[in-house]
Amino acid sequence: MESEKSTKPISGYFMLMVFIILVILAITMGTMQVPAASVVLGITGFLLLPGFIVVNPNESKVLTLFGSYVGTVKVTGFHWVNPFTVKKRLSLRAFNLNGQQLKVNDKIGNPIEIAAVIVWQVKDTAKATFAVENYIQYVNIQSEAAVRHLANSFPYDNLEDETATVTLRDGAEQVSLMLEQELTDRLSRAGIEVLEARISHLAYAPEIANAMLQRQQASAIIAARKLIVEGAVSIVEMALDRLSEKNIVELDEERKASMVSNLLVVLCGERAVSPVINTGTLYN
Structure with a gap:
């Protein structure tokens, strides 16, 4: 599995000056009746154009060349990279997932409603791009699976299970830490870092x-x-x-x-x- 590797791009301003010089030389050669040199310089100059990229704060560009991973540009600013690379924008900002209410059974079989709020961000751009098909959809599905597993692991309260040391209702801090750890284990494959995970809704199902x-x-x-x-x-x-x-x-x-x-x-x-x-x- 590919791991992220940072690449240092060439300054976009420097390459812009090179492009302008090539265009000027191509025009000069054309006026001097040297069409072959003018054409070569013009084509070379315009081949440079696809290599210009702009990286905004908390963004990155994942570069691939003919199917091979080249590296990730995380340095903000105006840059130039190999014009033949495919450049995929990937956000490094924190995402807030407000999970939907799920109807599941707790450890002793009582139907309950539970939902969680999860804050996450992309940590490894290579894994997020190549390890999974769609990393946002992957986060949504794995988060729902983790919340369901958590609800099945503990009773809602200790009315029926008096020996329970951790319950969903009273052990909020410990339950949140367990949820965060399980999400970290599940989402590490996609290069996702879980910043925070909290239970946002917890109640018995309406029928009981x-x-x-x-x-x-x-x-x-x-x-x-x-x-x-x-x-x-x-x-x-x-x-x-x-x-x-x-x-x-x-x-x-x-x-x-x-x-x-x-x-x-x-x-x-x-x-x-x-x-x-x-x-x-x-x-x-």
Whole structure:
């Protein structure tokens, strides 16, 4: 496989002066009745014209001569190269690929929608020109394949797979690094450098989105309730210990159970509790 090699072209301004001199000499020979020399000088001068090229910033010219790769001109400015070479313009600017939303299954089989934004540029002009048929189309197809593979490698979240250390939803930085590395491996054949890769869209597929949202809400409620209960039990335990230490009141097991029940209702209830004054005893 061809690798890029830079070539140093001749100054276009120098060759322009040579062209002008040849034209002047050809006209002079014609006026001096030397037609053969005039024709030769004129043809030579006009053969120089196809060799003039202009290379703009962040552009390059890939040169081939009779099917052989000659080199790549990356130096900006006005130059002259072999007029018989084929000159192909190749942009070195950064491209931004906003991938379309793909519907795929995550690691545990849930259908999800995913899309990525990829910033890339041509690094090796020879590979981009000769290794693949169309390097832009190659980037598009390989990027889609990489995003699909990434989605299949990790679960959307850890609701079903609690052992998952990396998920698509929570591991954004790590997932982006993995995507960038996989794209680099896939696109290196075409001489493409991946500058950045990020997940731009991630969601459950519409057919399960509502059910999964309810499941997430239920999990959040359960987690919140668990935290409230743990806190309430801790408060009740502390209250009983302090009452016992201060000898404020002696409670038998039944009164302790009643007190615990009342405190848990107050601390765990969703609504404000209305106090009730007990004028009797627990036994009457």
